[in-house]
Amino acid sequence: MQLLLIASEVFPFSRTGGLADVMAALPESLVRLGVDVTVLSPWWQSLHGQPTEVWRGSVPHGGRLQPGAVRVGEVRAAGVRYLFLGTPDFERPGLYAEDDVERFLRWGNLVLPTLQSMGLTFDLVHGHDWAAGTVVAHARAAGLRSVYTIHNLQYQGRWNFAEGAAWSGLPAAMLPDAEFYGDLNLMKAGLVFSDHVTTVSPTYAREITTREYGEGLEGVLQARDAAGALTGILNGLDLDRWNPAADPDVLPMTARSGKPANVAALRAEFLLDDAPILSAVSRLVSQKGLDLLVEALPDVTRDWNVVVLGSGDPLLEAALKGWAQHPRVRYVSGMNEALAHRLYAGSDAFCMPSRFEPCGLSQMISMRYGTLPVVRETGGLVDSVPSDVGFRFSGGGAGDLSAALHAARLAWDDRPGWQARVARGMALDFSWEASARRYVDVYRQVLGA
Template sequence: MHLDLFATVLTIHNLAYQGTFPPDVLPVLGLPWDLFNLEQMEFYGKVNFLKGGLCFADRITTVSPRYAREVMTPLFGCGLEGLLARRAGVVHGILNGVDYGEWSPASDPFIPAHFSADAMAGKAACRAALVEKMGLSDGPGPIFGAVGRLAAQKGFDLLASVVPEMVALGARVVILGTGEALVEDMLARCAIPGKVAVRIAYDNALAHLIEAGSDFFVMPSRYEPCGLNQLYSMAYGTLPIVHAVGGLDDTVVDVDEDPDQATGLKFRTFTAEALLDRVRRAISLYGDPERLQKVISRAMAQDYSWDVAARKYLTLYEELLESRRVGQAQ
């Protein structure tokens, strides 16, 4: 069997996690010492497994088109931006997909009532169930949900900094997740009976209810290779509010940047004021039910299924194998 008949594709999910080890790991793995150089696997005196993969893979994919561009910049490249820029011709961005068998408001077993874009009554029942479960007060303002890994990368520290202002604007907030102790503590201190509910836990059923029962879903990530919750949110008619990075920027269309195609709201500078501006805009949109419903309907019509992503991967694999066959024939 000749290895040169095979082709390899390496997919970057999150470039920050690279797998670095002391140099003496090379002989343990049966790898030659001549790989320990700046152009291949050496990285600040250690062996970097991801760097090695990026050097030798025939194609490199990331989990969104924008992240494919971002990893070639110092801000997002995690020290590997130069290598990725040199290999830009083989780097492709393909969005992750959603399993709509698990994340569909029409069949979700974790929510009290089902609904769809054509029959939205069930969403009100989900909202009422969320209010009751999380001890929120009744009120005219919207509910903002947030679920995820409670980490600085996910921007939950930024969210914590604006929660008091959100409440002052009439919002109610529900936050669920576990993560970094410092961020967990920041969020726990944001809790206000009836107005801000914070659950430091992993709870899949509650995550589904928050997606179904909230009016808006906040994802203020510092960087986000793809993101999935904004895709779940759109499927559940819960408009995402996202920092315009990575897959968040690829998948959400802002209500002011492109009103006719809008599916949510985006802020482009990672500041409290920029996030609050979109929160204010969301509250304004919530007060315009006719326009709000148009955006919700458009969001729910989006198709981010694995069928779409799989076809793109299949095309990439077929093109790569064909180029390998042509190369072998020459």
């Protein structure tokens, strides 16, 4: 099976969130199952590492581009071929920007013609999130089978319909099916034109067929579900990257040893008192619910030291900076990979009060590092956090989070019981193998094999 995976970012070459982590681990797991995998992503100017240029030229759908303006770079690693398609739209610092939908409409228009010009063919296209929606639509127009995965339905890639239709290069007859309240919607294009839709946890697959979580696309998703073409597959975790016994950023840890030393090191690093440590590593956006933690801090700081790493909403950043004057609160702005590892290893509990969570990886990482998650019962958090390991709450208010954290604090006082929870969490299997097999099952179903 020759598979083409399409995504806007791929770790370690480019990353802003969990999508890149999935695109690092899933391809390697598929290769181990005998799939011939090519991953295609934009050739961002800020790409980490330098691909080898293997093709440069013009393609039939690139009429607005000068000859030679399209180029493709290649990296091969762990049996996976990574291709990076570059156009002038991506020759600027950073990754995402305000004109991303326009850029990805044009980029998606170029993908299949470019690969054809290179002499490459595939059995199946697997597009990830809205940036790949146009590619999936072009695959349908070309008679090529496809799977489309929703990582976060909230981000849909919408643009003015008239302009978007012109940039998309799609046949006119297909365009009305991608229309959404006067816009061209790239997420909807992926949902409508793919042969099968997946999302990144079973619970989220059920949730998005409802008005509460469907983001206006619940009708489309209900139709796909009724046709047997919607499947939830829980993401796995890169166990080599997140290995507490061999992680260079933390003190070596197993289920039987090393946790107290990491907690002590984090306590010393942030000059914290002897109360247990609660951490959060997150984008500061409404979805993640960290505003609930800020609102609950007057109660929470009676029981916990709190360390937050992340950036996003300026108002939430300002509130955390203000709270950082409190002797039990620390806030570090931005994203710091090494510090994130130390927080997972050195905290007692991990706070994840998401309003919705398609899958989430942080709760899996925290359990692997002996840190018990406190989570809202939604999406992948339901599917991955057993109630005899972490602490789950169903309400959506700061008081609900505060009550869950108080229950966790009482449980922390029972040291044998807490250690039993830690041991159960560290023993959970979040490897990609089972998830990759389920994807292969979907691929075979789509191909009629």
